Amino acid sequence: MSLTKPDALRAVRTEITIDWARASARSGDLDEALRLLRELDAGGEADAAALDLLARVHAQRGEFAEADACWSRLQDGTGVSGVTGVFGGAAEAGRRTIADITAGRRPALAPWRPARSALAGVSLVAVLAAGAVIAISAVTGPSAPADAGGPAAPPSWQATVTDAPERRIRAARDERRAKALDRAKRRLAIPGVRVRQDGGSLRVTFVNGLFLPDGTRPVPSRRALLGRIGERLPGRGMAITVIGHAVAVPGGPAKGGSAVALARAQAVAQELAAAGRLPLTAFTLATADQREGPYRDDARNRTVTIRITPRGTG
Numbered sequence: 001m002s003l004t005k006p007d008a009l010r011a012v013r014t015e016i017t018i019d020w021a022r023a024s025a026r027s028g029d030l031d032e033a034l035r036l037l038r039e040l041d042a043g044g045e046a047d048a049a050a051l052d053l054l055a056r057v058h059a060q061r062g063e064f065a066e067a068d069a070c071w072s073r074l075q076d077g078t079g080v081s082g083v084t085g086v087f088g089g090a091a092e093a094g095r096r097t098i099a100d101i102t103a104g105r106r107p108a109l110a111p112w113r114p115a116r117s118a119l120a121g122v123s124l125v126a127v128l129a130a131g132a133v134i135a136i137s138a139v140t141g142p143s144a145p146a147d148a149g150g151p152a153a154p155p156s157w158q159a160t161v162t163d164a165p166e167r168r169i170r171a172a173r174d175e176r177r178a179k180a181l182d183r184a185k186r187r188l189a190i191p192g193v194r195v196r197q198d199g200g201s202l203r204v205t206f207v208n209g210l211f212l213p214d215g216t217r218p219v220p221s222r223r224a225l226l227g228r229i230g231e232r233l234p235g236r237g238m239a240i241t242v243i244g245h246a247v248a249v250p251g252g253p254a255k256g257g258s259a260v261a262l263a264r265a266q267a268v269a270q271e272l273a274a275a276g277r278l279p280l281t282a283f284t285l286a287t288a289d290q291r292e293g294p295y296r297d298d299a300r301n302r303t304v305t306i307r308i309t310p311r312g313t314g
Contacts, residue, residue, distance in 0.1 A: 019169070052090055071091035071098075177200065188229065188232050203306075204229070209299045210222050216267055230271060230275025230276035239311050242266075242272070244287050245264070261290075266285055269285060
């Protein structure tokens with residue numbers, strides 16, 4: 001079932017807010033993480049990932065009753081979207097550890113104090129490594145009995161690395177980017193150009209050269225083709241780079257790019273912007289090395305290459 005536009009916008013907003021909250025928690029700012037997650041919950045936009053993270057932040061702050069309430073909601077699914085087995089298992093483990101702590105069967109952490117950095121908090125909690133998510137997991141094995149003669153078992157609240165939610169977010173983003181590239185590829189598949197996927201980008205090349213020898217203005221008969229390309233270029237969410245090509249000429253530089261190639265990129269960007277009603281700032285201009293033309297003959301290498309990449313992927 002496809003999402004309506006408001007639902008889609010709400011899902012994106014929720015995902016971004018969870019990312020911010022997770023980053024705040026990693027940096028030791030649990031107050032900010034708590035504020036963000038509470039706003040989501042109050043607005044009815046907290047999904048399973050948000051509620052799980054909210055429980056972990058409460059637990060990290062020593063607010064065990066609040067953490068237990070969040071995990072209880074996650075288990076029964078009351079007013080929560082996206083409940084999965086991953087979060088259900090985490091909720092069960094978290095509530096079990098809370099019960100052990102409140103019953104005195106396990107020691108609790110030293111209380112969390114605000115305004116402590118992630119580094120300063122090492123002695124209280126654990127290292128929050130880059131990319132880590134605050135996660136509370138049960139210690140494997142029971143606590144050591146009092147008469148065992150050995151040291152007490154460590155607290156069961158630990159900041160550990162769990163990448164299941166982040167894998168889910170990355171997979172969703174990758175899927176959206178792949179679909180966006182596929183749509184752009186189908187729209188740009190017109191006579192006169194070749195479109196192929198190159199890693200996480202599309203590479204658009206022209207079958208015939210666009211410029212006269214040493215010229216920086218498109219051949220008049222090619223302008224209509226540039227217009228059709230401009231009309232079909234994706235808008236928001238894509239980075240568009242126009243890479244100018246030029247062949248080495250006697251007395252000129254044999255490598256390292258050239259002013260002619262850059263001028264060609266600018267000329268094509270202007271044509272594309274006009275046809276697609278896009279601002280020139282939507283385009284990045286670049287010059288290729290003279291040895292990096294898409295073809296083996298000089299005539300067709302008097303051209304540009306267009307690279308289209310979903311933003312955020314480089």
